[in-house]
Every structure is written in C-alpha cells, then in structure tokens.
Amino acid sequence: MKAVTWHGKRDVRVEDVPDPAIKEPNDAVIKVTSTGICGSDLHLYEVLGPFMAEGDILGHEPMGIVEEVGPSISNIKPGDRVVIPFNISCGHCHMCGMELYAQCESTQVREQGTGAAMFGYTRLYGRVPGGQAEYLRVPEAQFGPIKVPMGPPDERFVYLSDVLPTAWQAVEYADIPDGGSVAVFGLGPIGQMSARIARHLGRRVIGVDGVMARLEMARRHGIEVIDASEVHNVPEEIRYMTSGRGTDSVIDAVGMEAHGSPAAKLAQTLTGLLPDVVAAPLMSHTGVDRLAALNQAIDSVRRGGVISVIGVYGGMTDPLPMLRLFDKGITLRMGQAHVRRWISQLMPLVTDETDPLGVMDLTTHRMPLEQAPRAYEMFQKKADGAIKILLQP
Numbered sequence: 001m002k003a004v005t006w007h008g009k010r011d012v013r014v015e016d017v018p019d020p021a022i023k024e025p026n027d028a029v030i031k032v033t034s035t036g037i038c039g040s041d042l043h044l045y046e047v048l049g050p051f052m053a054e055g056d057i058l059g060h061e062p063m064g065i066v067e068e069v070g071p072s073i074s075n076i077k078p079g080d081r082v083v084i085p086f087n088i089s090c091g092h093c094h095m096c097g098m099e100l101y102a103q104c105e106s107t108q109v110r111e112q113g114t115g116a117a118m119f120g121y122t123r124l125y126g127r128v129p130g131g132q133a134e135y136l137r138v139p140e141a142q143f144g145p146i147k148v149p150m151g152p153p154d155e156r157f158v159y160l161s162d163v164l165p166t167a168w169q170a171v172e173y174a175d176i177p178d179g180g181s182v183a184v185f186g187l188g189p190i191g192q193m194s195a196r197i198a199r200h201l202g203r204r205v206i207g208v209d210g211v212m213a214r215l216e217m218a219r220r221h222g223i224e225v226i227d228a229s230e231v232h233n234v235p236e237e238i239r240y241m242t243s244g245r246g247t248d249s250v251i252d253a254v255g256m257e258a259h260g261s262p263a264a265k266l267a268q269t270l271t272g273l274l275p276d277v278v279a280a281p282l283m284s285h286t287g288v289d290r291l292a293a294l295n296q297a298i299d300s301v302r303r304g305g306v307i308s309v310i311g312v313y314g315g316m317t318d319p320l321p322m323l324r325l326f327d328k329g330i331t332l333r334m335g336q337a338h339v340r341r342w343i344s345q346l347m348p349l350v351t352d353e354t355d356p357l358g359v360m361d362l363t364t365h366r367m368p369l370e371q372a373p374r375a376y377e378m379f380q381k382k383a384d385g386a387i388k389i390l391l392q393p
Contacts, residue, residue: 002017002393004133004369004391006053006054007055009045009049010376012045012058012376014370017133025072025073027137028067028069030067030136032134033063035061035391036158036388036389036391038086038163039255040312041058041376043314046380048314051122052123056120056122056129057132061086062136063154063157065082066081073142075142082146082147083146083157083158084138085161085339086161086162087115088118088126089101089102089106089107089140089144090107090140091140091142091144092143093106096143100338102116102335102336104140109123112124116336132369133369134393146340154390155359155390156360159350160343162339163190164342165339166339167193170194171194171251173306174249174306175306180247180249181247181248182203183208183249183300183301184208184250184253185250185252185300186293186311187214187218188214189362189388194310195221195223196221198251200349204247206224206238207225207226210227211229213364213385215227234300247305248302249301250305251310252297254293255293255313256312256314256315298321301330306330308333362388364386366389367390
C-alpha cells in the first residue's frame with residue numbers, strides 16, 4: 001500500500017509499504033477514505049525528529065471502511081464506516097473507567113513514561129503506524145472505532161478523530177462561566193473549533209492570530225478577532241475589550257512552536273542539528289518550548305480565571321512565571337484529549353443537517369495522498385490559505 005513516511009526534518013515521502021494485517025484478536029483493519037494533517041504533525045516535521053525513525057508512517061486523524069476484524073471483535077464488522085480516535089484506548093482499565101482515555105493503562109508507553117499510545121506519533125507514544133495511508137491496523141478495536149452513518153461526506157465526521165473532541169475538551173477545561181468570555185490563542189483547526197464550540201454554548205469569544213485567512217474564517221463564524229500582527233500588546237487589547245479585567249478564561253491552542261520566542265526557537269533549532277542519539281535525551285530532560293502564547297495567556301486571563309492548554313508542549317525545563325500565576329490565582333488545565341469521552345456530546349452536532357459547528361467550513365484543501373509532501377509544506381508555511389488539509393488515499 002501507499003503511505004506517508006518520515007525521513008527527516010521537512011522530509012516526508014509517499015512510499016510503498018507492507019499492507020497491515022490482523023495481529024491480535026481485538027485488531028481491525030480499515031481502508032482509509034480521508035485522513036487529516038494535524039498541527040501536531042508539523043511538530044514531527046520540524047521539532048520532534050529525534051524521536052522518529054526513518055520510514056515511520058505518519059498520521060492520526062483517519063476514517064474509513066472496516067475491511068477485516070479479529071476474532072474477538074463484535075462491535076464493528078466489515079463494511080462499517082468508522083472514525084478512528086488518535087489515542088488508542090482499551091475502554092476497560094482503571095483510567096478508562098474514569099474516562100481518562102488518553103491515559104489508558106493497557107496502552108501506556110511505560111518505557112517512555114508517557115500516556116496512551118497514539119497512531120503515527122513517535123516512539124514516545126508507541127511508534128504505532130499511522131493513518132496517512134491506504135490501510136490502517138487498529139489495535140483495541142473493541143473500543144476505539146466510532147461508527148458513523150453512511151451517506152454524508154467524510155468531512156461531516158472525520159474531525160471526530162481529533163479536532164472536535166480536542167476542541168470540546170479545551171472548552172470544557174476552560175470552565176467558562178455562563179455568560180462569560182474566553183480568548184482563544186491560535187486559530188488553526190483546534191482554535192477555530194474551540195472558538196465555535198464556545199460560541200455555540202453561548203460564551204463571548206475573542207480569537208487571536210496573525211494570519212489573515214484564519215482571522216477571516218473565524219469572523220465568518222461570529223468570532224471577535226484580534227490580529228496579532230497588527231496589535232502591539234495583545235493582553236492589553238484583551239483587557240481593553242473586557243472592562244480592564246481580561247477574559248474569564250483563555251484557551252492556548254498554539255503550543256510549543258509559538259511565534260515571538262526567539263531564544264527558545266534558537267534552542268530548538270540547535271538541538272535539531274544534533275545527532276538523534278544526543279538530541280532525544282536532551283529534549284526529554286532539558287528541552288524548552290516557545291512560550292510566547294502561554295505567557296500572553298497568563299497576562300490576558302482575569303484574576304481567578306482559568307487557562308486551558310490544548311496546544312502540544314514538549315519541554316521539560318520551561319520557565320513559568322509562578323509569581324504571576326500564584327498572585328492572579330490562575331487555574332491551569334491541560335492534556336491530550338480523551339476522545340471517546342466527548343463523542344456523545346459531539347455526535348448530535350455533526351449529524352445535524354444545519355451544521356451548527358460549521359464542520360463543512362474547516363477544510364481548505366483536499367489533496368490526493370500522493371501529494372502529501374506538498375501538502376505538508378503548504379501547511380507548515382501557511383501557504384495558499386491552508387488551514388486544514390485532508391488527504392484522500
């Protein structure tokens with residue numbers, strides 16, 4: 001089969017690889033019909049190379065048609081249309097019983113000290129072959145796959161794999177009071193959907209980004225926006241818009257590669273030039289992130305407010321302004337999305353013909369799998385208005 005494989009910094013290729021097969025009784029194999037490129041994939045493209053191996057298959061936002069199931073699988077059958085969550089969870093361990101599916105004890109990558117395994121995302125999360133491919137082996141298929149109806153286009157459902165539950169969790173963790181306000185930093189796919197979900201729930205939303213196409217998309221969905229490329233002091237602007245207090249909550253949907261962090265960017269760049277055998281332990285124990293967005297979030301939230309961090313961070317020695325956090329009485333919540341936890345809230349919204357979250361207005365580019373290298377480059381450079389790219393095998 002054809003699959004998107006990693007070969008180095010900014011070097012992804014579409015290659016022939018062996019077809020996946022059933023290995024365990026609770027496996028399934030699906031034929032992929034659509035698969036997204038996530039902002040997290042760009043971290044592999046740029047920063048997290050030391051944790052990759054040449055030839056690793058990328059991608060963690062797939063959906064498709066069930067081809068084959070193992071002998072222990074009775075919840076799905078060949079011919080079913082399914083979406084595959086990005087994290088691999090068993091559904092029956094202690095953590096899954098608490099609906100903390102991203103911490104599943106059956107798939108935790110203990111040798112790396114990390115949570116549940118993930119598709120297509122480095123040895124830190126199990127080095128499981130990903131979904132940017134023609135076919136995908138799905139472990140723990142007794143729980144993970146989400147059945148969706150036949151008929152509507154893939155775009156109606158594919159974002160249940162990651163974007164929508166991640167955004168929903170971001171809003172839940174932000175704990176925005178009734179009638180309250182939230183600032184969303186970063187209007188990529190997760191930020192766009194976080195903003196739309198918060199507005200759908202009746203909250204005031206202020207979106208922050210410096211890319212015109214992203215700002216225009218947010219405006220289409222009734223979001224107030226701040227153009228970070230034009231405003232000298234974003235937190236000050238947010239306070240001006242909120243009676244001098246700041247928003248009740250902030251969602252950081254940017255993560256480790258924020259603009260405006262030159263020292264950390266230099267550190268990341270220099271680490272990336274080291275041999276992987278040196279760079280990986282260095283990043284695991286002393287890595288730093290670009291914290292411009294998080295620092296602005298801390299400045300922008302009102303006293304006693306909540307910051308929900310959903311953008312991916314990977315540093316181990318990041319300096320945080322603890323005095324500021326403590327003095328303002330800020331609550332921080334964060335973590336990988338517990339995908340299956342939020343599906344019952346999301347399914348009625350994505351099957352609603354009125355499309356209340358605008359899922360049909362998120363994809364900016366649909367490209368054949370063979371054009372994945374070009375798609376990654378476009379997404380990384382934010383070229384041609386690229387906000388969300390779907391690959392179609």
